[in-house]
Amino acid sequence: MTFIDKLSAAWTRNDSLLCVGLDPDLARFPAHLQGQPDAIVQFCKAIIDATADLACAFKPQIAYFAALGAEDQLEQICAYLRNHYPHIPIVLDAKRGDIGATAHQYAREAFERYGADAVTVNPYMGFDSVEPYLEWADRGVIVLCRTSNAGGSDLQFLDVGGRPLYQHVAQLVAEKWNRNGQLALVVGATFPDEIAQVRKLVGDMPLLIPGVGAQGGDVEATVKAGRSADGAGMMINSSRAILYAAPQDGEDFAAAARRVAQETRDAINVARRG
Numbered sequence: 514m515t516f517i518d519k520l521s522a523a524w525t526r527n528d529s530l531l532c533v534g535l536d537p538d539l540a541r542f543p544a545h546l547q548g549q550p551d552a553i554v555q556f557c558k559a560i561i562d563a564t565a566d567l568a569c570a571f572k573p574q575i576a577y578f579a580a581l582g583a584e585d586q587l588e589q590i591c592a593y594l595r596n597h598y599p600h601i602p603i604v605l606d607a608k609r610g611d612i613g614a615t616a617h618q619y620a621r622e623a624f625e626r627y628g629a630d631a632v633t634v635n636p637y638m639g640f641d642s643v644e645p646y647l648e649w650a651d652r653g654v655i656v657l658c659r660t661s662n663a664g665g666s667d668l669q670f671l672d673v674g675g676r677p678l679y680q681h682v683a684q685l686v687a688e689k690w691n692r693n694g695q696l697a698l699v700v701g702a703t704f705p706d707e708i709a710q711v712r713k714l715v716g717d718m719p720l721l722i723p724g725v726g727a728q729g730g731d732v733e734a735t736v737k738a739g740r741s742a743d744g745a746g747m748m749i750n751s752s753r754a755i756l757y758a759a760p761q762d763g764e765d766f767a768a769a770a771r772r773v774a775q776e777t778r779d780a781i782n783v784a785r786r787g
């Protein structure tokens with residue numbers, strides 16, 4: 514089964530376009546997990562169990578693990594997802610980009626070490642930096658296009674032949690790079706007008722849309738701009754707003770995460786059907 518097939522099945526099965534981001538920040542963990550050697554695994558498993566029926570994907574952000582030398586915990590979390598929730602795709606957020614030989618190693622890391630279904634990559638180095646990932650024909654590659662941060666405009670808005678660079682990237686990815694239907698794009702929820710522009714250029718290609726929740730992106734505007742012809746087509750990611758929904762010593766963190774995930778999933782569904 515390809516990444517896109519798996520994602521489509523998860524959209525339907527969980528009636529959800531919500532991607533739950535796994536960005537574990539020890540400083541924000543509940544007190545009872547502080548100081549435990551496998552705190553990251555315990556925290557992420559509890560979040561996964563609490564939200565798995567509400568999510569179309571889980572997106573671990575590799576920096577939160579690598580910065581602590583906790584790649585082994587990321588491996589355990591990915592294995593847990595594959596074993597307990599094999600129907601939900603794992604999107605490894607690594608934003609890699611390098612020459613082909615090195616990209617091949619990054620692809621092995623994402624797809625073989627972590628067993629991810631898809632990985633985020635940076636298109637700045639061109640097609641030969643993305644091509645090695647395509648050897649894993651059943652996996653997805655999600656290319657940065659119009660990122661959610663303010664500084665994304667520094668380069669992504671540069672005029673190239675009468676239109677902004679991010680539109681050129683969208684068209685290039687959709688028409689030339691997407692040889693086997695493995696590709697998707699990242700477009701930030703903080704820029705709904707640009708989401709609409711990208712959607713016009715790429716047909717029904719899936720979009721990873723981070724920026725709702727902690728970054729303040731508007732769910733309704735995002736969904737109306739980004740939905741595909743069949744009312745899906747998106748992985749709308751929220752990380753911190755779900756992970757840290759509970760005050761550190763108040764409500765149970767997993768229950769609070771579930772509550773916010775459900776509210777977000779439901780708000781997305783209201784918007785896409787409205």
Ligand SMILES: O=C(O)c1cc(=O)[nH]c(=O)n1[C@@H]1O[C@H](COP(=O)(O)O)[C@@H](O)[C@H]1O
Binds near residue numbers: 662
């Ligand atoms: O590729 C990404 O996931 C990504 C792209 C982008 O343009 N903006 C963005 O915020 N992200 C990631 O999405 C997540 C957003 O987290 P929250 O702001 O806490 O919901 C983080 O893991 C970011 O690294």
